Amino acid sequence: MARETMTCTDNRTGKSVEYPILEATRGPDAVDIRTFYKDTGLFTYDPGFTSTASCKSKITFIDGGKGELRYRGIPIEELAGKQSYLEVCFLLLYSRLPTEEEARDFDLEIRHRSFVHEGLRNLIESFPSDAHPMAILSSGVSALSSFYYEHLQVESDAEYHEMASRIIAKIPTLAAFAYRHALGIPLIYPDIERSFTENFLYMMRAYPGGKMKITPEGEQKIRQVEIDALDTIFTLHADHEQNASTTIVRGVASTGAHPYVAISAGISALWGRAHGGANESVIAQLEMIGDVKNVPEYIARAKDKNDPFRLMGFGHRVYKNFDPRARILKKLQDQLKEELGLDSKLLRIAQEIERIALSDDYFVSRNLYPNIDFYSGVILYALKIPRSMFTPIFVIGRTVGWITQWIEFKEDPASKIARPRQLYTGA
Numbered sequence: 001m002a003r004e005t006m007t008c009t010d011n012r013t014g015k016s017v018e019y020p021i022l023e024a025t026r027g028p029d030a031v032d033i034r035t036f037y038k039d040t041g042l043f044t045y046d047p048g049f050t051s052t053a054s055c056k057s058k059i060t061f062i063d064g065g066k067g068e069l070r071y072r073g074i075p076i077e078e079l080a081g082k083q084s085y086l087e088v089c090f091l092l093l094y095s096r097l098p099t100e101e102e103a104r105d106f107d108l109e110i111r112h113r114s115f116v117h118e119g120l121r122n123l124i125e126s127f128p129s130d131a132h133p134m135a136i137l138s139s140g141v142s143a144l145s146s147f148y149y150e151h152l153q154v155e156s157d158a159e160y161h162e163m164a165s166r167i168i169a170k171i172p173t174l175a176a177f178a179y180r181h182a183l184g185i186p187l188i189y190p191d192i193e194r195s196f197t198e199n200f201l202y203m204m205r206a207y208p209g210g211k212m213k214i215t216p217e218g219e220q221k222i223r224q225v226e227i228d229a230l231d232t233i234f235t236l237h238a239d240h241e242q243n244a245s246t247t248i249v250r251g252v253a254s255t256g257a258h259p260y261v262a263i264s265a266g267i268s269a270l271w272g273r274a275h276g277g278a279n280e281s282v283i284a285q286l287e288m289i290g291d292v293k294n295v296p297e298y299i300a301r302a303k304d305k306n307d308p309f310r311l312m313g314f315g316h317r318v319y320k321n322f323d324p325r326a327r328i329l330k331k332l333q334d335q336l337k338e339e340l341g342l343d344s345k346l347l348r349i350a351q352e353i354e355r356i357a358l359s360d361d362y363f364v365s366r367n368l369y370p371n372i373d374f375y376s377g378v379i380l381y382a383l384k385i386p387r388s389m390f391t392p393i394f395v396i397g398r399t400v401g402w403i404t405q406w407i408e409f410k411e412d413p414a415s416k417i418a419r420p421r422q423l424y425t426g427a
Ligand code: SDX
Pocket: 048, 239, 240, 242, 243, 244, 273, 274, 275, 276, 278, 302, 303, 309, 310, 311, 312, 313, 314, 315, 316, 317, 318, 366, 368, 371, 372, 373
């Protein structure tokens, strides 16, 4: 089919140049401007990359207008809570859901790889007890590159699989270690008889020696409803096309550094409250608002241009409709209200914010809807996950997305070192 083109004319000189339009299978097409500077002597200007496709990708598709999210073409509604998080990891890595046998083998492999070198334990214990778990996680993952230095040169599919499985398996252990170090209690090692998500809750909660709490009825079990809720949350966070932290991971991939330091850079980028750190800030904000009657005051502050206050958990660069992940979490919240004993006071404040914001012209005219972080916090709170661990939970879910995007970057012949230019306005 004849390639469509776009003509760009510099009206100062009347000179026109044609650029090919690259067709997408879904969503916006892209005009290929790779020779634009060579042809015109001009740069394009797009801070924040609001109109820029940094790569081609087959992994995740988002339609911001419709509020649609697909992993490898499958709508998130068909995956979250219906496939296990590890089956979704397999889907993202290998572009298809696993057979029953593949799912079992992958699950067992991840369990066996969930242990970390004792040196990492010493690293974690060298942190002050009030260190934020995200600082420990990004350092621990960066340190992992020293224990698996061979992954600097990944060639075969088997090596890609081993490198990806290792980091997916070890992040929950490092996250749980970081949490227990902060509490000053002994670390709990992975229990290979427990599933991925149950094992994380176990490593967070078990008493020294590995026993769960003993009650008059005997040893306390981790309830399936908690495991299922957290597994769904991991799936909803698994990937999200070229978000800020994924862009950083691809940027580090472009210089040829070790894959695990790229993931570490992604963790650091995710930490910011404008990105993954928002889930922690949402709860802090709900607690600060404190009562439903204070909501109008904070809504007014969020609208006030002279006030730096922003409504955490609202707005999104791509979604100009409800974040589909937020819809799923909202439903999950309603299901779990009784079973998990969601904090009704925080929930009421969140619902009042949503009620007012969704009818207020400031938010409606800017297409500001609740995003994933607005709802995840209340559920994590009910799972007795401490607020400092909310963003590490996001890291556990997103690691598979980062490493899949890293692999796609490495396998794309068009990949080049990330080196943007600037509009110089200095002396
Ligand atoms: C995540 O990219 C991803 O995919 C990220 C993520 C993923 O899965 O990887 O989805 C995860 O990071 C979700 C977003 C979590 N962050 C927050 O909830 C923090 C609060 N939200 C905002 O900081 C903001 O909405 C962003 C950062 C999410 C998006 O910023 P944009 O796209 O750069 O939008 P903008 O700052 O240009 O805002 C457009 C307008 C502005 O007003 P005007 O200048 O037009 O008058 O909307 C206003 C903003 O002031 N605005 C808000 C607001 N968010 C945007 N006003 C009040 N409260 C807010 N939350």
